């Protein structure tokens with residue numbers, strides 16, 4: 303495998319097939335149905351970015367802005383297993399945060415997902431809540447939050 307750095311680029315409906323593959327590999331328990339994948343690649347207002355290396359889409363992140371522009375939400379983040387641990391997840395997260403024009407960003411994560419939780423903590427996310435039994439197999443979700451300090455933001459939510 304090469305060590306070519308990943309490019310972070312906007313994703314589009316043309317990425318449907320590689321995104322399906324990514325989701326199925328990365329989320330064997332929670333992969334999104336086809337309609338949700340089409341939605342995330344086409345709905346207006348969704349931030350959707352892919353990581354490309356070796357001419358392959360190796361990672362994906364999506365986010366949106368809710369609550370009258372006060373709250374950003376990262377809805378999915380995944381990197382193909384053989385490309386993990388090279389900073390691609392972090393690079394996608396950073397790029398998505400830059401495009402979310404909101405003072406607070408949240409996401410949910412399985413409480414057992416230590417790799418993802420470590421990544422999010424490293425990027426300044428802190429636990430603000432638990433949603434008991436949120437996942438279909440009954441696992442709880444941590445809700446993690448990050449305050450974004452940009453000029454003009456009131457970070458109270």
Ligand SMILES: CC(C)(COP(=O)(O)OP(=O)(O)OC[C@H]1O[C@@H](n2cnc3c(N)ncnc32)[C@H](O)[C@@H]1OP(=O)(O)O)[C@@H](O)C(=O)NCCC(=O)NCCS
Pocket residue numbers: 328329379380381382385386387388389390391392393410411412415417418420421424
């Ligand atoms: C969570 C996930 C997106 C992280 O992606 P990733 O590309 O591995 O993330 P990074 O490489 O940025 O960071 C992971 C680790 O690699 C390390 N790393 C970062 N850059 C590196 C580099 N250049 N060389 C070696 N290691 C590196 C980081 O320090 C980090 O180590 P740590 O976990 O021990 O702190 C990925 O594991 C994944 O897709 N998991 C399955 C889907 C999932 O659970 N998504 C989250 C749902 S909420």
